[in-house]
Amino acid sequence: MASSKNHKLKVFFFPFLATGHILPMANLARLFSDRGINSTIITTPANSTLLHLPSSVNLLLLPFPPTSETNLPVNCENTASLPNSNPNSSHISNLFKAIELLRKPFTDLLQQHQPDFLISDWVYSWTADLAQSLGIPRLTFQTCSAFCNVICNQIHEHKPHLGINGLMPFQVHGVGHRIEMVKGELPVVFDHPFVFDMFRDAEMKSYGTIMNSFYELEPLYVDFLRATRKLWCVGPVGFGDNQQVEKIKKWLDSKDPDSVIYVCFGSECTVSAYQINEMARGLEASGHPFIWVLRIDDIVLPSGFEARMEMGESKGLVLRGWAPQAMILRHPSVGGFMTHCGWNSILEGVSAGLPMAAWPLQSEQFINEKMVVEVLEIGVKVLRAVGDVVDEEIVRKSVELLMGGEQQSLEMRMRAKEYQAKARAVMEKGGASYEDLSHLIEEMEEYAKKRKMGGG
Known part of the structure; x- marks a missing residue:
C-alpha cells in the first residue's frame, strides 16, 4: 500500500471520447483513488453518463461544442454514438474537430486546478505540448497491447508494406515471432504517416506510458517498449460491469x-x-x-x-x-x-x-x-x-x-486457463501489475515533491 501522504498527489485523467477508452481509464482512476490519490476524470456531459464512479473519484465536465460548430448530430459526443463509426467517415472527422474545440476549456481546467500529473489518452497527442507548457508532467494511457505497439512501430520504421500488391502478405521483421500481414489489415493511421509520427513524438515527450496489459501476457513486447521509454503495466484494468441481469x-x-x-x-x-x-x-x-x-x-x-x-x-x-x-x-x-x-x-x-x-x-x-x-x-x-x-x-x-473436445481445442482451453491464473495473480498484492502501480505512484510522489521544493 502506498504511504499515507498520497492524498497530496492530485492526478487528472483525460480519456478519448470512445466507450472502449473511457471505461478503462475510469477504472484506472479508481485504482489510483484506492491507493489514496486525489483522482479526477475529465470528460463531456453525455460521456459522464457512461461512468459509475465511486465517491473517491472526482468528475469535471467539459462543455461539448454546439452542433452548429461541429456538424455532428445532437448528443453525438463519442464514437459509439456516431451514425457511422468507420475510421474514414466524415462523422469521425467532425468528432475530432469537436475535440479540437475542447482544447481551450481543457486548458482552463488545468490552469485552474494545477494537478500534479496528467494521465492523457494516447490519442490526444496535443496534450503533450500543452502539459509541457503548463509545467505539468504527462503520462499517456495506452488502450492497446504492447504487441500491437511493437508491430506498428516496426512497420512504420521499416515500411515492409510499401511497393507490394495489396493482397500480397508481407512479413514484420524484428518482433520475435513470424508475423505476416496484408495492407488491408493495417490501422488507418498508416495511410497518414505524419499522424503516426505525431503520436510517437507526443509519447516520447511524455513522462512515461501506462499500459492496460500485464507483463506475464506479453513479456517480450513489454521489454521491447521498455528499452525506449518508461512503461508501467497495470492491467488488466477492468472494462465492463459487475451488474447481473x-x-x-x-x-x-x-x-x-x-x-x-x-x-x-x-x-x-x-x-x-x-x-x-x-x-x-x-x-x-x-x-x-x-x-x-x-x-x-x-x-x-x-x-x-x-x-x-x-x-x-x-x-x-x-x-x-x-x-x-x-x-x-x-x-x-x-x-x-x-x-x-x-x-x-x-x-x-x-x-x-x-x-x-x-x-x-x-x-x-x-x-x-x-x-x-x-x-x-x-x-x-x-x-x-x-x-x-x-x-x-x-x-x-x-x-x-x-x-x-479435439486436442487443439483442449490445448487452447488449457493455455487460456493458465493466462487467467496469471491475470488474477498480477492484480493481487505482490503481483506484477500491483507492484508496477505502486512503483509508479511512488515515483510520481517523489517527482511532485521535488518540483514543489524547486528541484524538478
Whole structure:
C-alpha cells in the first residue's frame, strides 16, 4: 500500500471520447483513488453518463461544442454514438474537430486546478505540448497491447508494406515471432504517416506510458517498449460491469459448464445484414448454446430464428444493444468467446480464461487477432481474408473447433486457463501489475515533491 501522504498527489485523467477508452481509464482512476490519490476524470456531459464512479473519484465536465460548430448530430459526443463509426467517415472527422474545440476549456481546467500529473489518452497527442507548457508532467494511457505497439512501430520504421500488391502478405521483421500481414489489415493511421509520427513524438515527450496489459501476457513486447521509454503495466484494468441481469443469469445457470459460446463484436463495429444472416445460420447449425449480442436494435434475423432459439432447451439468447459482458464471460457455463478482437474484449476474455474465435473487423483488431491466434495460441482464426463474408459453414466450423473436445481445442482451453491464473495473480498484492502501480505512484510522489521544493 502506498504511504499515507498520497492524498497530496492530485492526478487528472483525460480519456478519448470512445466507450472502449473511457471505461478503462475510469477504472484506472479508481485504482489510483484506492491507493489514496486525489483522482479526477475529465470528460463531456453525455460521456459522464457512461461512468459509475465511486465517491473517491472526482468528475469535471467539459462543455461539448454546439452542433452548429461541429456538424455532428445532437448528443453525438463519442464514437459509439456516431451514425457511422468507420475510421474514414466524415462523422469521425467532425468528432475530432469537436475535440479540437475542447482544447481551450481543457486548458482552463488545468490552469485552474494545477494537478500534479496528467494521465492523457494516447490519442490526444496535443496534450503533450500543452502539459509541457503548463509545467505539468504527462503520462499517456495506452488502450492497446504492447504487441500491437511493437508491430506498428516496426512497420512504420521499416515500411515492409510499401511497393507490394495489396493482397500480397508481407512479413514484420524484428518482433520475435513470424508475423505476416496484408495492407488491408493495417490501422488507418498508416495511410497518414505524419499522424503516426505525431503520436510517437507526443509519447516520447511524455513522462512515461501506462499500459492496460500485464507483463506475464506479453513479456517480450513489454521489454521491447521498455528499452525506449518508461512503461508501467497495470492491467488488466477492468472494462465492463459487475451488474447481473436476472434473465441472463437464469438462462446461463440452466446450461452445462463450458457449453455456451458468447458472441459480441463490441460497442461500435457493424457488419452487413447478409453477414448477420450467415452468422445466425452458422451459430444455429453448430448445435452449441450461445449468447449473441447485437449492437443495433433493428437488425433483422432470419425468419423464425429467434422463435426457434426460444423453444425447447432454448439454444440461443439474442440480446440487443447492451449486455453485462464481464458477468457473462465469467459465468461457469460460458466456454468460448467469439470476438471482434478489440483489446478490452481480449483482456476480458483472458481474465475469464476463455479460448476465442477471433474475427477482426477494423483498425488494430487484425493485429490483436495475430496475438491471440499465433502468439498466445488461445484462439482460432475465423476471417479468411479482409473484406470477405464469413459464410455459415465457416461460422459453424469455428464454433465447433473452439468448443470441441479435439486436442487443439483442449490445448487452447488449457493455455487460456493458465493466462487467467496469471491475470488474477498480477492484480493481487505482490503481483506484477500491483507492484508496477505502486512503483509508479511512488515515483510520481517523489517527482511532485521535488518540483514543489524547486528541484524538478
